[in-house]
Amino acid sequence: METVLRIQQLNKHFPNGKHALRDVNLNVLRGEMVALIGASGSGKSTLLRHIAGLVVADGASESLIEVDGCCVQRGGRVSRDIRRVRANIGFVFQQFNLVSRLPVLVNVMVGLLHRTPRWRGWLRLFTPQQRAQAVDALQRVGIAECHAQRASTLSGGQQQRAAIARALVQGAKVVLADEPIASLDPESSRKVMEILTRINREDRCTVIVSLHQVEMALKYCPRVVALHQGQVVFDGPSTTLTPALLRELYGVQVDEILPSHTPTPTHAPQSDGVPVHMLPQPALASWRAAGA
Amino acid sequence: MQATRPSAAIALAASTAPKRSLTWYLSWAMLLLLLAASWRGADMRPFDLWRDSGNMATYAADFFPPDFTQWRLYAHEMVITLQIALWGTVLAVVTAVPMALLASANIVPWWVYQPIRRFMDGCRAINEMVFAMLFVVAVGLGPFAGVLALWIHTTGVLAKLFSETVEAIDPQPVEGIRSTGASAMHEIVYGVIPQVIPMWISFTLYRLESNVRSASVVGMVGAGGIGVVLWEIIRGFQYAETGAVMLIIIVTVSAIDLLSAHVRKLLV
Numbered sequence: 001m002e003t004v005l006r007i008q009q010l011n012k013h014f015p016n017g018k019h020a021l022r023d024v025n026l027n028v029l030r031g032e033m034v035a036l037i038g039a040s041g042s043g044k045s046t047l048l049r050h051i052a053g054l055v056v057a058d059g060a061s062e063s064l065i066e067v068d069g070c071c072v073q074r075g076g077r078v079s080r081d082i083r084r085v086r087a088n089i090g091f092v093f094q095q096f097n098l099v100s101r102l103p104v105l106v107n108v109m110v111g112l113l114h115r116t117p118r119w120r121g122w123l124r125l126f127t128p129q130q131r132a133q134a135v136d137a138l139q140r141v142g143i144a145e146c147h148a149q150r151a152s153t154l155s156g157g158q159q160q161r162a163a164i165a166r167a168l169v170q171g172a173k174v175v176l177a178d179e180p181i182a183s184l185d186p187e188s189s190r191k192v193m194e195i196l197t198r199i200n201r202e203d204r205c206t207v208i209v210s211l212h213q214v215e216m217a218l219k220y221c222p223r224v225v226a227l228h229q230g231q232v233v234f235d236g237p238s239t240t241l242t243p244a245l246l247r248e249l250y251g252v253q254v255d256e257i258l259p260s261h262t263p264t265p266t267h268a269p270q271s272d273g274v275p276v277h278m279l280p281q282p283a284l285a286s287w288r289a290a291g292a
Numbered sequence: 293m294q295a296t297r298p299s300a301a302i303a304l305a306a307s308t309a310p311k312r313s314l315t316w317y318l319s320w321a322m323l324l325l326l327l328a329a330s331w332r333g334a335d336m337r338p339f340d341l342w343r344d345s346g347n348m349a350t351y352a353a354d355f356f357p358p359d360f361t362q363w364r365l366y367a368h369e370m371v372i373t374l375q376i377a378l379w380g381t382v383l384a385v386v387t388a389v390p391m392a393l394l395a396s397a398n399i400v401p402w403w404v405y406q407p408i409r410r411f412m413d414g415c416r417a418i419n420e421m422v423f424a425m426l427f428v429v430a431v432g433l434g435p436f437a438g439v440l441a442l443w444i445h446t447t448g449v450l451a452k453l454f455s456e457t458v459e460a461i462d463p464q465p466v467e468g469i470r471s472t473g474a475s476a477m478h479e480i481v482y483g484v485i486p487q488v489i490p491m492w493i494s495f496t497l498y499r500l501e502s503n504v505r506s507a508s509v510v511g512m513v514g515a516g517g518i519g520v521v522l523w524e525i526i527r528g529f530q531y532a533e534t535g536a537v538m539l540i541i542i543v544t545v546s547a548i549d550l551l552s553a554h555v556r557k558l559l560v
């Protein structure tokens with residue numbers, strides 16, 4: 001199966017000297033659903049923002065990020081037609097990032113702008129078909145009845161679903177979700193995760209979702225990538241990620257991503273015989289080659 | 293994103309209390325010194341005010357009762373004054389919007405916003421009356437010169453106010469729009485404008501109020517409206533008529549202020 005996301009040699013130093021990403025290499029195949037886990041400050045947001053070309057990697061480096069065969073950034077420079085590349089990438093933010101004063105429908109139709117004639121977009125002249133398309137997407141995420149309301153009048157869970165609808169109408173091939181459930185209640189969280197799972201299955205969307213809590217990753221994502229202080233410390237099937245292994249990877253920080261009361265994931269015991277994929281990264285090549 | 297650092301708060305609290313001793317007294321001393329130094333330049337003669345109070349009383353009495361016999365002319369010129377203010381303000385909004393965006397550090401690089409800001413400073417620094425005199429020479433006596441004068445000056449004022457609102461927006465929704473592959477222009481139309489529009493309307497209404505006041509004086513240099521009438525009757529020592537015109541201006545300006553305050557309240 002083809003690789004839809006390719007990250008090579010990614011390093012990021014922020015201007016304050018913080019080394020936020022260290023030698024990240026990552027390949028994701030089309031149709032995968034990947035969880036990106038790690039304690040807060042481990043670099044999850046930074047990594048996802050690099051993939052969308054919202055942040056540039058260190059200059060004068062060998063770094064490369066490609067999505068669906070198109071270069072997002074290389075050697076610390078974003079691609080010249082980054083906006084066209086971004087059209088393939090849906091981004092779902094922790095804080096939803098909707099325009100609160102605009103109606104939900106308009107917020108969703110923003111996802112159509114990249115393939116709307118310029119002057120129509122500037123004047124907010126959307127066609128009836130485009131409106132119908134946006135209503136359809138809202139229906140799929142279950143909030144079609146809110147389409148005329150201002151985004152600010154929706155609950156957090158509803159806003160996040162509107163943000164997913166925007167990625168849907170956008171026709172994104174890869175959906176990046178940065179802690180999409182971190183500000184939501186458990187019920188809304190469940191709905192959002194199920195919608196992400198559904199677009200992964202039904203639309204063959206590749207989904208990369210960063211999660212603060214490991215249990216969600218194990219529940220919804222077949223593959224887990226774990227970050228620790230900007231480094232990929234685990235990349236493998238979620239079935240192989242045992243609490244013991246997490247403790248080994250994160251040390252005392254494990255409490256932050258693994259609440260002590262968490263029951264051991266039901267499928268964890270089966271992983272006993274499976275080889276554990278850990279650093280150094282080249283060791284993971286065999287797992288990736290196996291096709292996941 | 294970052295939590296506020298407690299150390300900063302402590303430092304701030306520590307710095308406010310004892311600072312009074314030096315900087316505080318020095319600032320007051322400076323202010324008093326400045327006032328004293330400006331006494332002669334400003335030709336301050338408070339005793340004349342007291343000595344000539346009798347003359348002033350008779351002078352003030354000449355304004356009453358106001359003479360409204362020419363009220364049709366005054367009303368007509370007052371309407372022209374409002375029309376000058378309206379056109380001057382609307383043209384200024386049209387030019388201030390792009391100028392404000394080009395003067396915002398979160399929209400354009402420094403080599404764009406720095407020159408635009410300096411240009412707007414220039415438009416703002418020079419009073420409407422000065423522009424009015426210049427335009428009277430350029431386009432002739434009449435209201436059009438007044439409109440142009442208000443346009444330039446108000447562009448400078450609104451561009452600054454507008455760009456300050458743009459710089460204070462929440463960047464997250466804009467990033468949301470950027471992430472869909474939309475263009476920079478789309479980011480502005482969908483991400484920036486909806487966030488700033490209530491403030492922009494509010495500033496525009498404020499400016500309309502003050503432009504009605506300005507439009508009633510640009511006439512004094514020949515740029516049309518009630519100011520022309522006012523200037524003529526003051527020069528003709530027709531104090532009763534002057535009283536009438538001043539009353540008309542006061543009533544109109546207050547009415548516009550009330551109206552725009554009401555509209556602003558509706559919008560917020």
Ligand SMILES: Nc1ncnc2c1ncn2[C@@H]1O[C@H](COP(=O)(O)OP(=O)(O)O)[C@@H](O)[C@H]1O
Binds near residue numbers: 014040043044045046
């Ligand atoms: N703009 C920035 N400037 C400086 N440091 C930053 C910036 N953004 C993130 N960081 C730092 O980079 C590290 C990774 O942050 P982030 O990617 O937000 O982590 P996560 O999303 O996993 O919580 C943190 O130590 C954070 O403080």
Ligand SMILES: [Mg+2]
Binds near residue numbers: 044045046178179
């Ligand atoms: Mg984060």
